[in-house]
Amino acid sequence: MGEEVRDISSKLSGREYIRGRDGRVFVLREFEITDLNTVVMINRRVLPENYPEFFFVEHYRSFPKAFIVAELDGRVVGYMMNRVEFGWSYIWKGKPTRKGHVISIGVLPEARRLGIATT
Numbered sequence: 001m002g003e004e005v006r007d008i009s010s011k012l013s014g015r016e017y018i019r020g021r022d023g024r025v026f027v028l029r030e031f032e033i034t035d036l037n038t039v040v041m042i043n044r045r046v047l048p049e050n051y052p053e054f055f056f057v058e059h060y061r062s063f064p065k066a067f068i069v070a071e072l073d074g075r076v077v078g079y080m081m082n083r084v085e086f087g088w089s090y091i092w093k094g095k096p097t098r099k100g101h102v103i104s105i106g107v108l109p110e111a112r113r114l115g116i117a118t119t
């Protein structure tokens with residue numbers, strides 16, 4: 001494929017090729033608006049909490065770096081929507097802090113257990 005493939009680790013920068021647990025390679029990249037229909041479909045297939053299209057679009061506009069999709073064999077098979085919030089720390093009691101919030105995460109059944117969600 002001509003692209004560098006890395007093992008599962010924790011940092012996403014640009015379009016990353018990652019070798020999953022069974023050896024198949026998946027891609028993590030930022031959401032693009034052309035992914036909208038696929039992400040809506042995945043959300044409806046795998047989760048009971050379903051959102052209208054504008055919810056995904058609003059999230060993309062507000063937190064474009066925190067809306068990630070996974071591709072396997074050239075098609076989007078999973079997504080993760082995150083945002084940073086301010087609230088009370090669970091670790092330092094009584095102190096305000098920034099918190100990462102996973103809004104929604106879903107991976108199609110045929111692409112599970114590769115490490116997509118945890119990567």
Ligand SMILES: CC(C)(COP(=O)(O)OP(=O)(O)OC[C@H]1O[C@@H](n2cnc3c(N)ncnc32)[C@H](O)[C@@H]1OP(=O)(O)O)[C@@H](O)C(=O)NCCC(=O)NCCS
Nearest residue numbers: 046047104105106107108111112113114115116117118119
């Ligand atoms: C939860 C979900 C996103 C995990 O996706 P994934 O890419 O398969 O996850 P990973 O491969 O990174 O697995 C990480 C770990 O999660 C756990 N896990 C993942 N899928 C699991 C399953 N079906 N049953 C039990 N544990 C599971 C395991 O501990 C796994 O590690 P392991 O394979 O070493 O045992 C996916 O199963 C999914 O879309 N489920 C339906 C939607 C959902 O429940 N979303 C979370 C609530 S918003």
